[in-house]
Amino acid sequence: MSAPMIEVKNLWKEYGNNVVLERMNLQVKAGEFITMVGASGCGKSTFLKMLLGMEEPTRGQLLLDGKPIPNEPDQARGIVFQQYSVFPHLSVEQNVILAREFERSPLLGKLFGRARREVLEEARALLAKVGLSHAAKQYPHELSGGMRQRLAIAQALIRRPRILLLDEPFGALDPGIRKDMHTLVHQLWQEHELTVFMVTHDISEGFALGTRLWVFDKLRRDDQAPEAYGANITYDLPVNRESLAQLKERDYG
Ligand SMILES: Nc1ncnc2c1ncn2[C@@H]1O[C@H](COP(=O)(O)OP(=O)(O)O)[C@@H](O)[C@H]1O
Ligand SMILES: [Mg+2]
Structure with missing residues (x-):
């Protein structure tokens, strides 16, 4: 056991x-x-x-x-609330990347070069998995309720909880x-x-x-x-x- x-x-x-x-x-x-x-x-x-x-x-x-x-x-541990916060001025893809950047370098809050490219690839793969590839460049206010929750799930999962x-x-x-x-x-x-x-x-x-x-x-x-x-x-x-x-x-x- x-x-x-x-x-x-x-x-x-x-x-x-x-x-x-x-x-x-x-x-x-x-x-x-x-x-x-x-x-x-x-x-x-x-x-x-x-x-x-x-x-x-x-x-x-x-x-x-x-x-x-x-x-x-x-x-x-990752969490998805019914109401959650995204950055309205960032695209779907950027919001997912940011969720990861906060975890990797909370002080700098920015990734550069290869690290950034890797995270970008990972974000895109996750967006594909949650069915949001087509909306990667859209902004939160353009999303339906279901799409927002897909984004919230991708934001939680990119931290690999x-x-x-x-x-x-x-x-x-x-x-x-x-x-x-x-x-x-x-x-x-x-x-x-x-x-x-x-x-x-x-x-x-x-x-x-x-x-x-x-x-x-x-x-x-x-x-x-x-x-x-x-x-x-x-x-x-x-x-x-x-x-x-x-x-x-x-x-x-
Ligand atoms: N930060 C807080 N400070 C004081 N009371 C709180 C706080 N968070 C929740 N409560 C109280 O704790 C109880 C349980 O709330 P909550 O866990 O949100 O219930 P549920 O999610 O089951 O609806 C409620 O009486 C709520 O008012
Ligand atoms: Mg509750």
């Missing part, structure tokens, strides 16, 4: 008096594709931010390869486009041997994409003090037909 890639031990996350997550314990192996659902405000994005290193646990441990996750984002974090990345897209994005993400997950954590508000998307689905919810609640207790993973389901049926019975469908 291989050691877990991610290990969460008695993790709590609080903002002041607001207990967001409580007593979380779990393990994730390299190569899993975790999808996460749960009510708005129950801490899914916060959990992703802790995986990214943007937020720290209040108590407990969050380990990557047996060591605490570094306290700032690094290239091992092992872990890809997706925070409701397709929530704003039309159903048909979303389906194309599912195919793309699945393909990238396999080709790049990624471990994926994806938040979605669409449970069928969770089942369609993941190898494992987490339902975030509060086990304890106090209506007089809604911030007193945190959420946890109340269902941790391997994805197969049977688990879908079980979940529907419990009225989450």
